Amino acid sequence: MCAQACPRCEQIPDAPHGDGRLFVWPPLGHTAGKLRRALTAANVVPETQDGALVVPVTGDSHQTLATVMDAAITLSECRDSRSLFLRDGEQPSVAHLAQVMGLDAYIARAKGGWLLDMIGSGRVRTLFQPIFHVADPSRVFAHECLLRGVGPEGNEIPPGEIFDIARRADLLFALDRLARTTHVANAAASRVPGHIFINFTPSAVYDPAFCLRTTVAAVEKAGLDRSRIVFEVIETELINDAAHLAGVLRYYRDAGFKIALDDLGGGYASLGLLPTLKPDFVKLDRSLVDGVHTHPIQSVVIERLVQMAHDLDILIVAEGVEQAEDLAWLQTCGADFVQGFLLARPAPAPLVTAS
Secondary structure, three states, X not given: OOOOOOHHXXXXXXXXXXXXXXXXXXXXXXXXXXXXXXXXXXXXOOEEEOOEEEEEEOOOOHHHHHHHHHHHOOHHHHHHOEEEEEEOOOOOXXXXXXXXXXXXXXXXXXXXXXXXXXXXXXXXXXXXXXEEEOOOOOOEEEEEEEEEEEOOXXXXXXXXXXXXXXXXXXXXXXXXXXXXXXXXXXXXXXXXXXXXXXXXOHHHOOOHHHHOXXXXXXXXXXXXXXXXXXXXXXXXXXXXXXXXXXXXXXXXXXXXXXXXEEEEOOOXXXXXXXXXXXXXXXXXXXXXXXXXXXXXXXXXXXXXXXHHHHHOOOEEEEEOOOOHHHHHHHHHHOOOEEEOOOOOOOEOOOOOOOO
16 A cells, blocks of 8 residues: 555645735636726726736734635635735745635634634544444444544544534545544554444545545454444535545555545435445435425335345445334335434444443
8 A cells, every 4th residue: 555645635725824914716708807896996906917816914814815706706616716825935836836726715714713723733633423224223333433523722623623624625635534533543442343434535535546545444454344444425415426435445456445535415426426326325315305104206206216226236324214113114115224313313432332
């Protein structure tokens, strides 16, 4: 296995700081005009140099400037603009190409210094939510590991906020790696019984040999049986390269792990991936499961999905079970496992027994 460090997964950048100049290359003159007007109104007068807006920045003004620019243009314009911060006296050159980033990433890092600090210090924790046998909901089959951030004062930061900022700041690689290795260590320390579901974002893995070696090493260090680990693909609607994902999953399978596909039925993407990826488990999207006992169309869709999955030797997990009537219906439709607040909420410790 490759011993080199992965520069995107294992190196945490600093938040923008210090005196200097921010070079911004907007995609359109219209975008440049909006930025210029907003900055001028904030008493910051940008110059123009070779098609770039050059914004003077002092050490404590990065966050303020980021807020001004974020409000001035659309998210699409922000993503399409490029940016480069240089200290006073430096001029942009070919040597700085690796430092150029989307303006969206600069803004997110300037406004989200707390996230950089959280990732750098490893301030995250794991909650465990059980997955039960549908035929006997008193029997635990597995636990899903769920990420929560920990603020400087010990406050909990929800995953949606963490991943939204990480995606904008181009920190998804580092965050996803931290989540995987933390979950492995915490699952081992908590002696989680049965299977262990660990989420991962496919877009955060660009080369399995680089990006996943730390995860495999963490499993080995923890002494966990690889066959108990199920890597769960999330955000299937954002997958635009099925061949790349198939390569990532092949790496996991060849290493002895199992695979789950999330949100089946929540959109066309996950359904279309089934023949190519052939996961060991699929999770029915909660939008299909919730209230299924009173919705004939939802019930027909689930019945067909369960039949198709079983024809492909794939096990079904119905998530988002919050009503006893839905659980009773799922027990008759052939689903294999269930998960949801009706049975157990995420908790710092796993349930003791599993089978």
